Amino acid sequence: MWWNDYEDDFNDDMPGGLSVKAIFQRIWPFIQPYRRTFCFSFFLGLLGVALVLYQPVLLKRIFDIDLPSGEYRRVLLTGLIFLATMLGSAVINFFSSWLLQKAGVHVVNDIKVKLFDHFLRLGLSFLERYPVGKLVSRIESDTQRLVALSSTMILRVIMSIGMLIGAVVILAIIDLRLFAIVFAVIPILFAGTWLMFKWLRPYFREERSKYSEVSAVVAEFVKSVGILQLYNRGSWAEARLKRQNDRYVQFTSRIGFMEYAIFRGLAFMEILVTVVALWLGANWIKAGTLTVGTIVLFAQYIAQIYWPIIMLTDQLAEIQRAGAAADRIFTALDQQPQIKNCEKTIPVPEKISQIEFRNLSFSYSPGKPVLKNVSFILKGGETLALVGPTGGGKSTIVNLVCRFYDPDDGEILVNGINLKNFELEAWRKRFGLVLQDLCLFPASLRDNMRLFRENISDEQIHLALKTAGIERLIQNGHGSLDKIIAERGANLSQGERQLLALARALTLDPELLILDEASSSVDPGTEAAIQQALQKLLEDRTNIIVAHRLSTIRNASQIAVIQNGLIRETGTHEALMNRNGIYADLLETQLVHSQGTAS
Amino acid sequence: MTYVLKWFKRYWRHRWKGMTAVLIVTILGIAVKTLYPYIFKFIVDGLAQDIDLTNVRSWILIILSVGILREITQWLLPAMRFMMNLRIAKDMRSEHFRAVLKMRPAIFQNYRTGDLITRLTDDIDGDLKLSWYSASGIMRPIEAGLTLSFSIILMLTLSWKLTLIAMSPLPIVIWLIARTESIQEKAYSQRQKRTSETVDLLESAFSGIRIIIGSAAEAAQSGQFNKTIAKRIRSEEKVVLIRSFLESFGSMINQIGLVIVIFAGSFFVLQGHISLGDFYAFVAYLGGLTETIWTISWFFVSTKLAETSVYRLKELSETQDSQENNRDFREYEGEEIREILATERPATKMNAIIAENLSFRYQKEQALLENINLSIGLGKIIAIVGPVACGKSTLLELIAGILEPSSGKIRIGAKSISRLSAEEKARLFGYVPQDLSLFSGNLNDNITLGRMELTDELWQDIKKAAVFDPELIQAKEISQGGVGLSGGQRARLALARAIAHKPQILLLDDVTSALDAKTERLFWNEIRRYLPKTTIIAATHREATAATADQVIWLNNHTISAIDQHHKLLDANPAYRRLFAKAG
Helix, strand or coil, rough: CCCCCCHHHHCCCCCCCHHHHHHCCCCHHHHHHHHHHHEEEHHHHHHHHHHHHHHHHHHHHHHHHHHHCCEEEEEHHHHHHHHHHHHHHHHHHHHHHHHHHHHHHHHHHHHHHHHHHHHHHHHHHHCCCCCCCHHHHHHHHHHHHHHHHHHHHHHHHHHHHHHHHHHHHHHHCCCCCHHHHHHHHHHHHHHHHHHHHHHHHHHHHHHHHHHHHHHHHHHHHHHHHHHHCCCCCCCHHHHHHHHHHHHHHHHHHHHHHHHHHHHHHHHHHHHHHHHHHHHHHHHHHHHCCCCCHHHHHHHHHHHHHHHHHHHHHHHHHHHHHHHHHHHHHHHHHHCCCCCCCCCCEEEECCCCEEEEEEECCCCCCCCEEEEEEEEEEEEEEEEEEEEEECCHHHHHHHHCCCCCCCEEEEEEEEEEEHHEEEEEEHHHCCEECCCCCCCCCCEEEEHHHHHCCCCCHHHHHHHHHHHHCCCCHHHHCCCCCCECCCHCCCCCCCHHHHHHHHHHHCCCCCCCEEECCCCCCCCCHHHHHHHHHHHHHHCCEEEEEEEEEEEEHHHCEEEEECCCCCEEECHHHHHHHCCCHHHHHHHHHHHHHHHCCCC | CCCHHHHHHHHHHHCHHHHHHHHHHHHHHHHHHHHHHHHHHHHHHHHHHCCHHHHHHHHHHHHHHHHEEEEEHHHHHHHHHHHHHHHHHHHHHHHHHHHCCCCCCHHHCCHHHHHHHHHHHHHHHCCCHHHHHHHHHHHHHHHHHHHHHHHHHHHCCCCCCHHHHHCCCHHHHHHHHHHHHHHHHHHHHHHHHHHHHHHHHHHHHHHHHHHHHHCCHHHHHHHHHHHHEEEEEEHHHHHHHHHHHHHHHHHHHHHEEEEEEEHHHHHHHHHCCCHHHHHHHHHHHHHHHHHHHHCCCCCCHHHHHHHHHHHHHHHHHEEEEHHHHHCCCHHHCCHHHHHHHHHCCCCCHHEEEEEEEECCCCCCCCCCCCEEEEECCCCCEEECCCCCCCHHHHHHHHCCCCCCCCCCEEECEEEHHHCCCCHHHHHEEEECCCCCCCEEEEEEHHHHCCCCCCCCHHHHHHHHHHCCCCCCCCEEEEEEECCCCHHHHHHHHHHHHHHHHCCCEEEECHHHHCCCCCHHHHHHHHHHHHHHCCEEEEECCCHHHHHHHHHEEEEEEEEEEEEEHHHHHHCCHHHHHHEEEEEE
């Protein structure tokens, strides 16, 4: 499976995966829109091959007819034809390769776009299983491997075959004896390359696995630099890397020597055939049944006959390698979204008057329940604060309300209707979302606010910024909505980042607010600003909050204490304080440090 | 370009024997290869005139032997280059791996682990990256240059006039290469830029995927991606256009030489200036030169491509250089650890570890620890207790010298921790972090990290002290991260590593949480017996550990609330009491 774990990133170019046929079957739908271009450029490619094949024939003519005739005019004419074939093949090759590669660029980028859209559709339950780097490499690196496959590689294969057949046929027409000599060796050559391919393949695999061991050692130690530094054991790690490195280098060099030996061994056939042809040809020329021009033509063709066969194996190996990438791409495209619209969706009610969790259980991985039989009711306009220790299940409730995941058991009811009956997009448009991880993008302030949705106006953004109290970001010479926010909001203060995330949730003035409060604390001034913004934000809305601020919790209409996947206590702040149970404890030990000036 | 070549120089110098061998084989190989058409000339001549079969046959046999030699050198050449690629890659990796291992934590924080790994693997071994460049990349233009010169020399011996005529387009070709180089480079770097944009967008999209999906903004994000891809397609199309153009017409210009040879050469043949065989040889040489020229041109582009990776690796070694300059502890090396603790300072036993006004924060972020003042006596057991994320682990990392304080200082005995050499620290400390950092290999390697021999006796001692399962054997193999052991055993393995060298200060980050209450008590007894004089500092949530400790540091709100014995804190501090009440 392509998603197994981070480490298998290094096995990414493992040969294997889909067979050549299967790759083309899968890639075909992407090529199809450009099939005319493909066919046309293949046609041009073959035309170019024909012209190139014609050149030795012209040389033969110069040697056999033009020069012996002693008439320079004849040579001039043949030379001009030669020039024409050269110019012609250059122009044809240019168009053939340009058109095809251009189409290849489109094919690959179409795959990228499709893959990206598909990933977005697969939703969080899929995406959160993999590190970001892995997802990126699926869309970027793997598809890049298909560039050659979907363009030049096929052309080269076709041209190689064309060249081979053309040369053999012309040779057969001109002299059957020379043809026989060449032809006798072709099966050996094919068999040899095929065997080499088969025989070396396991070694290539082994080579990849040796390399992945090297990468694994690098990864393992880079991740644990701290402990190595502490014990001053860098040299030990270096020695281990050296050991793996040596093994890899030794093995791979040996493969290299073997591979090239076979390669050149096959190439030696060319010399052997040439020598035989010359040996016999000398007799035939003496006997007057063969011309010098034909020998020249033969010498020119011989390379064009053998190299395509040898190159073909090379291309096959490349295709195999691309096959592994194709395999991962198409496996990913085969994934089905787990969260999707039901067959008959119903509109989300105009006004949300109640959200109910009924006997709800959920686990991210089987056998490890995160929420166990949770039930609660939140009335429209009220605020529910979820509190409890880390890992207790608070954020999971948020995930389920957003319908990032579906519950294993039980249901979420909105105005008595199961959440699953709504169209996903329509439901998600009804709430504003603020997350712990503030998710700021390296883009303009405007795009950060509207998340690239172009139907959100600047006025809406201005209003939201004002309500959240950070219109100063675009005032007093601080720039406009075009101001570029650095990656992860690095050019903003922690407080500004939090306020920006709040403002973003406000842009569409949502009816329901889902808020996972940031637990990192800020200076007292900013804290006051955030609290002010929060108050405004929560007014006249239905709110579900994973709360860390005492002020937020205090003002909540309902507090649910979640621990180990269970709702342990519910009630208002006062009621729970009086009870002096887990909530009271929590407030002392877990929350005190992050309440800032709230208390 | 000189920058890249300069950077590679030391690797070539280090592998000068191998590189010289490759160079010799290259010269030999090219000589044999270019000789081939030259000998063929004699056969053509032999066949064109009165055919002397014995003479022709001897030339054919020479062709055969030259052919064999050609195949042997053509076999060795790429294989040797490939081998050198691998060896130099190994050198590069080792060198930069060492740099990473020596990176200070503050610098380390600036890199993502994945990025570091990529630099040490893909930047070196990727397609046409540094490994390829180091021998294959650099030898190709040399090979091409040699082919060009040898061919010209041999052609000159056949007919200097025809050679001059045939080579006349060469200056134009060189001019063209020089002209196109910048165009190619621009197109390639533009494409590189667009590629990075795509990757950046993907990274930010997937990092912020929750908010995108949660705000139903997928379509907008797709639109954004489409825009980026459209820009990228344009830049890629440009590269494709330039490349196709150069490949097709570039080789054509060079083939003009061939046409000139056909025109001029046959005229020379008719005039009797050269033989038919000479003519053939010229045709063969000119045909072979096409690729040569473009290999040289491609070299400029590939150098440019290598440059990015060179920068990325150089960055790693440079951080190390600047760091070594900053080191001031070298003079202290060799000083005995014991002396550090047994200082002449008064009240030694009371201040084995001293922290003064210690604060720590990551860059501009909120302080994780503030104004910490501590004095820990020699041989004591200290527990650090506090709510989640109050800075317990940070404090341990500061004491171990893994993190550097933002302000204030830590002294071990009389000496500031920053003045301890790496070797001193290694012998002084034992540390079990929360992330246990276990490596693939056997238990023995994980414990010793190659520091010492793990004798049977020591193994038995450690096994007992770390309350290991008695059935565990030293040779047991585990995978990376300790896969193959249970959670509790992993923690004990990390502990075994921390105590194997009998450290004077042992730092434990929540190690006992994986032990049951009974084992926990046993553990404290055993560890004390094994390390009777060691100062032990343990961050913990467990009451048994806090109760065992001579003193408890009650950390709250990123600073020390109180330091006292467990039972006294229980009496006096309700928040402290609640912490354990809850856990219990």
